[in-house]
Amino acid sequence: MATLEDPIEIGGCRVPNRLYRAPLLECAGNGPDTVETLIEDLEPAAASGVGLLCQGATIVRGDGGCAAPGMTRVHDPNFVSRLSRLTNRIHDHGSKIFLQLEHGGLRSMETWHAEYRREHPGLEQLAVSKPPWQLRALDRAGFLSYDPRVLDTEEVYELAANFGRAAGYAADAGYDGIHIAGANMGIVQQFLSPFYNRRDDEFGGSPEARLRFLAVVRDEIRKRAGDVPVIAKVPAETPAPPAPLVRRKLSLEDGIEIARRLERIGYDAVVPVQTSVVWDMSIVRGEYPDRAWANEALQEGYDAAFGGASRKRLVAAANRVQSLQYGPESAWNEGFCRRVRERVSIPVLAEGGIREREEMDRLLGGDAEAGACDMVGMARPFYAEPRLGARLLETESASDGESVRVLCESCNNCTVPQVTGAPGICRTPAVLRRRGELERDGAYERGAGE
Template sequence: MATLEDPIEIGGVTVPNRLYRAPLLECAGNGPDAVDALIDDLEPAAESGVGLLCQGATIVRGEGGCAAPGMTRIHDPDFVERLSRLTDRIHDHGSRIFIQLEHGGLRSMETWHAEYREAHPDLEQLAVSRPPWQLRLLDRLGFLAYDPHVLSTDEVYDLAADFGRAAANAVAAGYDGIHLAGANMGIVQQFLSPFYNRRDDEFGGSPEARLKFLAVVHDEIRERAGDVPIMTKVPAETPAPPSPIVRRKLSLEDGIEIACRLEKIGYDAVVPVQTSVAWDMSIVRGEYPARAWENDALREGYDAAFGGAARRQVVALANRLQSFQYDFEPAWNEDVCRRVRERVSIPVLAEGGIRERAQMDRLLGSSEKGTNGVGERKPACDMVGMARPFYAEPRLGARLLERNSQTANPRVVCESCNNCTVPQVTGAPGICRTPAVLRKRGELEREGAYERLKP
């Protein structure tokens, strides 16, 4: 069975090992310092030996679609040309880099960010269908603001073409592969999900029709960017609020079936995840980020985002309640990954709550703890990834990869406290903000734990 140190091939690209940095919000934007910010954020993981880096959600159009402040756009060839400096730096360390392409649709800032809405009053959200009644209710109550533009059939094809053009730009800049943001309430999930997709044309109705957008995006990427590896997140909306609040959603079986169909379409890898129909703590399970909410320096930014102190407090309360609903669970996507891997032959990537080397070995099937009861190892995935732990330890790979590890079962110092995530609604960079975690990282730095041994 595979170990973390073994290479793997994704769509013809060889990745030197099976550890990857999952997509995160870099908040680098497109300004004159954007490429330097991306290098500062991503290169340390490559220096530490991580085999694959996935640059976080990058918007395929020049206007609208950003789910958070400071997201990078990849529509402009002049800007994209500068990104070759980033990909060259990653390749210098022997790592590979994929870029995650995204459009927020109904999740975009023009829905929820009060100051942004005020500054851009003419922006509409791109919508797969008319928003579900639950979202329209939040609109009437004043928590969200919807002015949706439901995509026509021709406009769906145009949007898919934008994904293809963005992929071609990325390949020209040296990216090794394309990672589609298929979950976290982005436009792709909105096409896949019966909660959002009530269309009556060729892109809606049956499960096969709801999958057609991803099929057209695949074909556009192939036509414009060639045989670049393509992978996507695959959602199962199993933690969604229960009926009667949410009756239509993607079941676990639906998510597994989508992954199987994507292999037939020609996708080169899948990342199965259990997520909600909404953008909530189902994707960042863990503690209520009290320290982040109580930070006086960030409070003005929160008020600008949510529309004042009262609404900030309501959002913080909702955040606290969700921390109980989505309590941290180690490797919470293991079951869906294992079931997908039993039915596909393309690589399956696992992320979500993976925090120590022993978990990685078990998921990859290189540990006896992963046996199926008759002595045969049964892997749940082919690669293992983490996101938030790289905020806490940018050079984390040096501690996890076997030849560098100083302990039998190295564990990340990240406490899944989520103090790193809430400030991003203000456009703050993704960094660890928890003193106890930073002290532990400092101790490890002084011990030389992040010094990568040369082959």
């Protein structure tokens, strides 16, 4: 049975342990300070012993496609080559780093960010198909703005080539692998989902055809980056609104079948996640972020993003309702991961609400039943504790005998401000005070828990 400290291989890449930092939005952009910002964000996790770091969603094209302000673009080989300073720093600590590639499609800022739309009036939204009627209704009501260009078949192949080119640049810069953002309403999920994909060419129709985009992406990566390991998020749209609002969506069984087929296509690991067909708190389950919404310094940014104070209040109200629907839940993808692991032989990575060392051991198979996954990851807890690995690795329990638990309270005060371009940092005083106490006690030094 595996432990958190055991090494693992992903497509020939040997990762020193089974703890990974899941993709986060680093808000580094593409400016002169991008590399330093990424080093500042990512190196602490490597220094604390985390085996694998997944740099958050990076966009494969030079314009459009950003789902939030501050996303980094990786279409330019000259820019990506500068990121070798980051990969070298991560490797100095013995850790591995994968780059997550994405395009937002209908979730891009040109859809939802009012000020961005005004500043980029000629920027086209890329769509897999004509938006579903539910989203067109939101457009007519004034909540969103849809005027997409549906990709023709040749353009779909070109988009897949964008993923391949970016992967090639990343491999040259020293990245150890590629992570395809296959969920969270990005364009890959839009290809996979019957809610979005109503195409009648080879990229739509049957489940096999909807998966073809990921198959072409894998071929393009092989062509341009060789045998670099590639992992993908696998969505099941199980929290999506019920019928009659959403009748066509990816079931849990659909997600399991996608994972099985991805292994056959040549993907080296999968990350099964339960998500919705829209951007909501099924992705970041937890409490209503009252501190973030009340932050006076962010109000102007919220107004710019949502198009004024009244719309900002509507979004905040929807956020409150969703927090009741998707409250804090422990390891909410466990069941999905377990069922996928029964059907595939490649590593299964689990994330989503994992917060305790004891829980990690159980998920990896440290109890009587078979494990649900081969690696365990977290995202928001690294905003709260950048050097979190040192507290979790090589120590099964705290001095009082209780399971080591992360400080993150899943309050989401770190995530909501990102719509304004603010960095993803913990803003909860109680958590920050406790982190300071742990820092003074040396808890974030390697070997402190031995």
